Amino acid sequence: MRIATFNINGVKARFETLLTWLEEAKPDVALLQEIKSVDEGFPREPIEALGYQVETHGQKSFNGVAILSKLPLEDVVRGLPGDDSDEQARWIEATVVGKKALRLCGLYLPNGNPAPGPKYDYKLGWMARLEARAQELMAAEEPFLMGGDYNVIPQDEDAAKPESWQQDALAMPATRQAFRRLLALGFTEAFRAQTQGPEHYSFWDYQAGAWQRNNGIRIDHFLLSPECADMMVKCEIEAAMRGREKPSDHVPVWLELDN
DNA sequence: ATGACAATCAGAGATTGA
16 A cells, blocks of 8 residues: 655645646555645545545645545544644544555644744644554554654754754754654654665755755654554655645655555 | 745735745
8 A cells, every 4th residue: 555645735726736646646545734725625526536535624724634545434533632722623533444454644743933932832732642642542552654744853864954943843852852752652753764864855945946955854754653664665755746837845755555 | 134935815915834
């Protein structure tokens, strides 16, 4: 099974890009972030026409996540548990039923800038809730993964210019510490399990020719439970998407599982 | 230190993003 995570930066603005990508790349499952659309505004029919089941968790203008799957999805959960007052749409879960059941979690972790401040507090609080939910899922000892835009630069090698991110919410010590705490629950960070070294990025800013200068950061990740990591075949970043017409500022990250 | 770029909502320019 080939699963992709892709922050599309607006499903309306990215509709043609998304549809072409689905037709050509043919993911079995796509975890989408920043759909920036309410559920009723999501272009469900043309995507269903390509053979996908579409499950969305949207909101007006900002955020919003979705799961597209060629195999049936069951037990959809919308919203990250732990704070009923949180109205931001950043989390969706579903079980994809193939030969084995696999729990999928799609996430759009808060940016957190400026830091320090209330937005950074929200980010760290969200990460604490994420850890709690991950711990619950781990306890089930069944295969699951969490994929999405983590807004975390895990290490200096994950940025072309790490010095310029030292004071940024994506790379500050407390952010990296919270990410390490998550990993310490027993996750495999899929990309780094197979590929080492610098110059592997999933985001390039629209500004200042970041793509042309390869001034990128790696912030889109797959975390695999032990039972899921056992099924991993490969994990790759589709960087070429950043050079196409009307690109998102993020590119897809691919995970292939033998399941 | 600031802005560069893009999307959204709205119908200009502020807000958000990373």
